[in-house]
Amino acid sequence: MDDIVSEAKPLLRRSTLLALIISAVMILVASLSLLHLRREAIDTQGRELRLLSLALTAEVGRGLQGVDEGFRAMQTELREGRLPTSGPLAGRVLKTHVDLMPMVQNLWLFDEQGQVLAAADASAPPSLASFAPSLDSLQGDRVAISRPYSAISGAPAKVAMAAHFPADAGRPGGWIVAALPAESLLGAFSIASPAPDARMAVFRTDGVRLAGAIVAGAKISEEQLARRLAAMQDSAVRHFHDDSERLVAMHSLQQFGIDVVLTRDLGVMLVSWRQAVRLTLAVVAFLLLVLAVSVYYIVRADTRRARAQQALQAQQARSSKFSSLGALAGAVAHDFNNVLAAIVGYGEMAQDAAVEGSAQRRHLDMVIKAALRGKTLVARILTFSGGGARASTSFELKPIVEEVLAMLEGSLPAGIRLQRQLEIGQGRASGDPTQAFEAIMNLCTNAMQAMPSGGALTVSLRRVQVAQARILSHSRLEAGAYLELSVADEGRGISPEVMEHLFEPFFTTRAKEAGTGLGLAVVHGVVSEFNGAIDVRSKLGRGSVFTIFLPESTDTDDDGQLAATPAAGAPQTVMVIDDDPDLVAMVEEMLTDMGYSTVGYTESPSALQALLAEPQRYALVITDEVMPSLSGTALAQVVHAQLPDLPLVLLSGYGGPLMAAKATAAGVSQLMLKPLRREELVQVMEELLPRA
Known part of the structure; x- marks a missing residue:
């Protein structure tokens, strides 16, 4: 009995220690997961709040622009x-203008001494000293906004807007002043508000609050508020004097000197996250209890071997899962990188033949850059990266479009045909390529959903030069060079009522189909961040065409180039094996330019037979990994067993630790990732076949 107890004590200690470690890991993982979920919740809400703020700011801007046009x-x-500037006729004309300007309640004409020349009605005008910028400084198309005022005590507050008119031909100069309800600056906030805790306020840039409120009883001066508004980012979490913590999104209308601020209570936004925390804590507590009970029964039953076997099986299951994922990614990367390998390889050889500084050389440089961006894209896919900071870069738009279409082709619903009209060879945009991908994917997905009975989905891309500014259906297009991307469908079309709300956040006509109403809102937000424009043309029963205009970027990236150095002395023979004849020819040509003799095979069994028949003929073997009949690592394993001193180079579209370990176990000397670059091949050849 004592022997059993003494034998059980080490097991108990080890099991307890193991339980503590697992508990600590579980708590750490749960904590990190909850922190990640909290950041994700704030980021998601922040994006939605920014989109809504952008939409509301645009609505306020349209209203004020209407007054300005008046x-x-x-x-x-x-x-x-x-x-006229005086008399009954002047009042009637002003009254007519009031009727034509939806936001305006009254109009006045003031002379430059501040006296009222004419008014649409008898209501009290605002104080001219309350405007910013001051009325004396107004010239040309500039306008000024007044502090809020009430013509009658207890009446709703108003805000006045003023513009200057010069003296002319005996007529005095002065200012046109329009009064509009302060609440009109809040636009459709009461309808579009995402939650009861949302707050909206409109401020002048000098800190004067024009409409709305964030928290009651503000305790900071207008000067302090102006400094905070000037330093505020478009989205951030802020603490307020009432001890609340709120997510704030701000957009400015610089033409009118106002800032639109939209906030939500962080505590309310994180209610679901707190519920997840409570559920997670309950689950963790339950798992810890189960773990403790398991340890107790493991010690009593002396199941160390069973637990070890179970751990081994779990490890094998994980390895099998990762192996499957790696094989899937490797297959995709192999096919894609075979295409890129030919582009990079033949492109670099064509660079050598092109005259430095010629148009052909520049074109080839762009081909190589595009192929290397494709290589980077594959690398991102294979690393399973979860995100990152969004930086503005200059990138080729056409590869992004082609990537979206390639993904769609594999999942097109029955009856939908995909048609491409990509007219430009090169065209760069400046921004985040990931955002561009998301916007294009949303447009294509929206087009497919508009055709439940099938039809043609047409995606076109071309370069346009806009000579003068144009007004589109949902934005203004300034003059300049643009990349025009159109997505057309043959669906049901869009009614005029839906067209008015098309890009509003949370607006959807597919609520029963779990539509979120954010797809096109995201497109609008992305186009705005690119400083572009969007246009929609549609006829009921005839389909729709969504067109986005992205400013063309002239920025370029320079890639360095390493020239191939031919090998000195007698040529050494290199065997090249790949199931793609074009890639075999490309690698052979690259090696020949470097001074090596080559023998190429497209069938790995034939290559193995020839190698084993004349092993002394070959100084090095370059083989692809994914090939029918016999893979590259399988071939390398046979060759290494019989010719251990022969250098072996394995080409693969998929890297990573699994592939590296597999290649090392097979006796591979060097693993190289496709697409193969000449400078990389030069370095590997110099390392494996050094010359005296």
């Missing part, structure tokens, strides 16, 4: 004498 019309009438 000012311009009245300035023209004053200049042409059609708007």
